[in-house]
Amino acid sequence: MRLYDHEIINLIKERWSPRAISSDPVDKKDIVAVLEAARFAPSCFNEQPWRFIVANDEKSLKKMRNLLATSNQVWANSAPVLILVLAFNKFAYNGKDNFWAKFDTGTSWGFMSLEAVNRGLVTHAMGGFNRKEAAAVYSLDENTEPIAIVALGKYGNAQDLPEELREREYPSERNSQEKFVVWDTE
Ligand SMILES: Cc1cc2nc3c(=O)[nH]c(=O)nc-3n(C[C@H](O)[C@H](O)[C@H](O)COP(=O)(O)O)c2cc1C
Numbered sequence: 001m002r003l004y005d006h007e008i009i010n011l012i013k014e015r016w017s018p019r020a021i022s023s024d025p026v027d028k029k030d031i032v033a034v035l036e037a038a039r040f041a042p043s044c045f046n047e048q049p050w051r052f053i054v055a056n057d058e059k060s061l062k063k064m065r066n067l068l069a070t071s072n073q074v075w076a077n078s079a080p081v082l083i084l085v086l087a088f089n090k091f092a093y094n095g096k097d098n099f100w101a102k103f104d105t106g107t108s109w110g111f112m113s114l115e116a117v118n119r120g121l122v123t124h125a126m127g128g129f130n131r132k133e134a135a136a137v138y139s140l141d142e143n144t145e146p147i148a149i150v151a152l153g154k155y156g157n158a159q160d161l162p163e164e165l166r167e168r169e170y171p172s173e174r175n176s177q178e179k180f181v182v183w184d185t186e
Pocket of ligand 1: 015016017018072124125126127128129148170171172
């Protein structure tokens with residue numbers, strides 16, 4: 001069970017990464033809204049380095065599913081929307097390396113995940129996919145890095161999951177702040 005030491009907004013409290021995702025389609029208006037939330041993330045120099053490839057029809061979903069690790073395909077193949085999250089790692093205005101590209105792209109995914117909650121949807125990010133193959137399949141240039149694939153959909157039925165995943169189908173806990181925050185004060 002999740003316990004909160006401080007009061008925070010409900011969208012954050014309600015977000016988690018389930019694996020039981022229903023194959024019911026997601027309305028296009030909801031897909032564009034979660035992308036809109038990602039759009040308004042802050043970024044270094046307002047570079048907006050995030051890029052998204054959205055798969056929501058059978059052909060495009062099949063193509064993206066093929067990139068997933070088998071352990072993710074087991075549950076993520078039912079998701080009606082898969083989003084490949086990419087980071088463009090150069091600054092457009094001067095062509096120099098953008099050290100913050102992945103930081104900003106992560107923020108945009110975070111925003112996206114919260115807007116999904118707001119719309120009664122769930123998201124689950126996956127690092128378990130073949131990044132090299134993704135670059136080839138989508139003809140990515142060398143400055144555009146595949147970061148994650150996000151499954152988006154409505155919450156499904158945990159009973160449909162294989163047993164070992166069913167047992168892990170609950171919101172996970174967190175470290176206490178003492179573990180990751182240093183107050184550099186008296
Ligand atoms: C970048 C990233 C990569 C992840 N990769 C996977 C993955 O390949 N497979 C998986 O089942 N979950 C994956 N997750 C989900 C995490 O395990 C999950 O977010 C974490 O355990 C915290 O749980 P919560 O999101 O339910 O709060 C990933 C999450 C992130 C942000």
